[in-house]
Amino acid sequence: MGLAAIIAPAMAAEWMTDLNAAREQAAQQGKAILVNFTGSDWCGYCIRLKRDVLAKPEFESYAADKLVLVEVDIPRRAIPDEVRAARQELCNRYGVRGFPTLLVLNADGEVLGGFSGARPNVESTTVILDEAIERGRRLAAARALSGLDKARALFEIYKDFPSNYQSTLETIRKEIEETDPEDTLGLRSLVAANAQMQSLMNEVRAHHRNFQIQTEIFNRYLAEAHPLNRELIMERKRSVVIFPCLNAMLYHAQTVEDVLKARDYVLGEAEISYPEDIREQMIAELRKTFENPEALLQKVQQMRARR
Numbered sequence: 001m002g003l004a005a006i007i008a009p010a011m012a013a014e015w016m017t018d019l020n021a022a023r024e025q026a027a028q029q030g031k032a033i034l035v036n037f038t039g040s041d042w043c044g045y046c047i048r049l050k051r052d053v054l055a056k057p058e059f060e061s062y063a064a065d066k067l068v069l070v071e072v073d074i075p076r077r078a079i080p081d082e083v084r085a086a087r088q089e090l091c092n093r094y095g096v097r098g099f100p101t102l103l104v105l106n107a108d109g110e111v112l113g114g115f116s117g118a119r120p121n122v123e124s125t126t127v128i129l130d131e132a133i134e135r136g137r138r139l140a141a142a143r144a145l146s147g148l149d150k151a152r153a154l155f156e157i158y159k160d161f162p163s164n165y166q167s168t169l170e171t172i173r174k175e176i177e178e179t180d181p182e183d184t185l186g187l188r189s190l191v192a193a194n195a196q197m198q199s200l201m202n203e204v205r206a207h208h209r210n211f212q213i214q215t216e217i218f219n220r221y222l223a224e225a226h227p228l229n230r231e232l233i234m235e236r237k238r239s240v241v242i243f244p245c246l247n248a249m250l251y252h253a254q255t256v257e258d259v260l261k262a263r264d265y266v267l268g269e270a271e272i273s274y275p276e277d278i279r280e281q282m283i284a285e286l287r288k289t290f291e292n293p294e295a296l297l298q299k300v301q302q303m304r305a306r307r
Contacts, residue, residue, distance in 0.1 A: 013060040015071040017238040019090060019109070026068045027107035032133045034067040037091060037101040041075045045118040046100040052121060059122045066133055067104075074099070095164075104132035111165040134245070135161070143175075151180040155187050163198045193228035196221070200233065204240060211245040215269075234273045242269045250300050256293050259300075263290040 019035065026033045027204045036054065038046040052060055063069055072087050090096075094111065096105055102125075103114035113132025119125040135157065158172045173191050180187060200221045205214040218237040225233050235294035249262040266286055274282045290296065 013054075013063055015069045017071060017073075019070055019072075022068045022070045023107050023109060024106075026105075029049075029068065031066060031068050032112065032136050033070060033105040033107070034063065034096075034129065035070045035072055035090075035103045035105060036076075037072045037094075037096045037099055037103070039075060039099045040071075040073045041077055043099045048301055049100050049118045053119055053125045055143055056122050059125070062122070067129070081189050095166075102129075104129055104136070106136045106139070110139075110168040110171060112139070112168070113162060113165070139172075148180060148185060151176050151185055151187060154179065155185070156233055158191065158194070163201070166198070166202075169195075169198070189226075189228065194228040196226050196229055197232065198238075201236070204236075206269070209244075211241050211248075214241045215245075219272075234275065237269075237273050242266060242273060250296070251304065253297055256297055259290070259293040259297050263293070 001194055015036070016025075018034075022033050025031075029214075038050075040046060040050075072090050074084065074087055074091070094101075096103075097118050101114065101116045104112045108110055112135045113128065115125075115128050121129075136199065138153075138157050142150060142157055146151055154172055154176050157177065158169065161169055161172070162168070173195065176187055183189070200217065203217050204214050207217070215237075218233065218241060222230070222233050222237070246262055246266045249260065249265065253259050253262065263286075267283060270279070270283050270286055
């Protein structure tokens, strides 16, 4: 090895800006694509992620073997309007709502995984990226199969896929349906149930801690619940809405009347949010909790005082 090769600094990783060109390169090289959605001159977490992870030699070495790198930068400094519009369109296409967001794609542009926000070091980042890359390998292997073997393999990936990547999940759903049109494996029903739960939880998360709207959403889904989902929807309603709302009502209770309002609320919701086989038992236990509303109010007041 010559002296120049020894003393020359390692070349920095190349971050492309053209996703279509990156997809072509990924297909040719058999790699996944890592897209960094960033605000390079204003987003503190973006700057930190680049400094602590993406610009590190160990990350660049990792990426060289596995990834085609793409940067979609939405800076505050002036850039051509058409460039900004194209980058914003990519953000919209992939549902990017905050920076930094890193997404792993396959050569078809399907999302395989990723994360939002900064990471403290290279290792904590590559663990997540490796999961996505492996998911891509599994997906490619499943698509190389045929018939029911393909449907089974796709369904195993579908079950493990992060629920927030809806576009790729929808593609896999359609592939399962097309591969097993007679529903020999009974996967269509499972996929439909899973899709309903994903849709429900996406709506609920969009109204975090707004218990009234969340209750309306749960009740709407309960009215049209897939048979496989009915008890799960009731369980989610209890854990996400009913008991958090009850705790809030009790924590802010100032009078016995407030405690009784909380009691009436939870008993009323229990009538529709517990399966029939355990409903009476659970309602009886809830009633015991409120047997002495004066003592319960005192307990709540003591708890507030300790805080």
